[in-house]
Amino acid sequence: MMFKSTTILAVKKDDQVAIAGDGQVTITGNVIVKHQARKIRRLYQDKVLAGFAGAVADAITLFEKFEQQLDSHQGNLRRAAVELAKEWRTDRFLRRLEALLVVASPDALLIISGTGDVIEPDDGVAAIGSGGSYALAAARSLIRNTDLSPAAIAQEALFVASEICVYTNSNITVEEISS
Secondary structure (H helix, E strand, C coil): CCCCCCCEEEECCCCCEEEECCCEEEEEEEEEEEEECCCCEEECCCCCCEEEEECHHHHHHHHHHHHHHHHHHHCCCHHHHHHHHHHHCCCCCCCCEEEEEEECCEEEEECCCCCCCCCCCCEEEEEEHHHCCHHHCCCCCHHCCCCCHHHHHHHHHHHHHHHHCCCCCCCEEEEEECC
């Protein structure tokens, strides 16, 4: 069975950050099996947001590992992300995990991959998953041309993606943190 779905979008503006995710899970290419999956978590005493694209069990494992790194680095998002990326790339078990993470706090917004990448976007907008490109384009336009909050931008951009991408639905969850 091949699961395909997910659009996760993160928007950081000033001291606010929001992550939005759709709820769709698709199997074997074109069968929708779930409409309201929750792909965003609050971590480290609700000070960090994390969203995932990929295999759910793999993502949950990575969330747990990332939260351990946050704990051992006193909530330092960048340091925890680098340490997770190093562990993910070098550990024999973790290397097989198939997921991408977007993590955010009011201080930083990062994409973490199993190949050792820790990417901080230049413009405070990051997206992953099947509909990520559509949501990213919509969010960049909204952030440049409106005064909407990060949560409003993330929600509206994901809604736009849901109108274009068959792997993205409009059951959108948004989490927001500000300092």
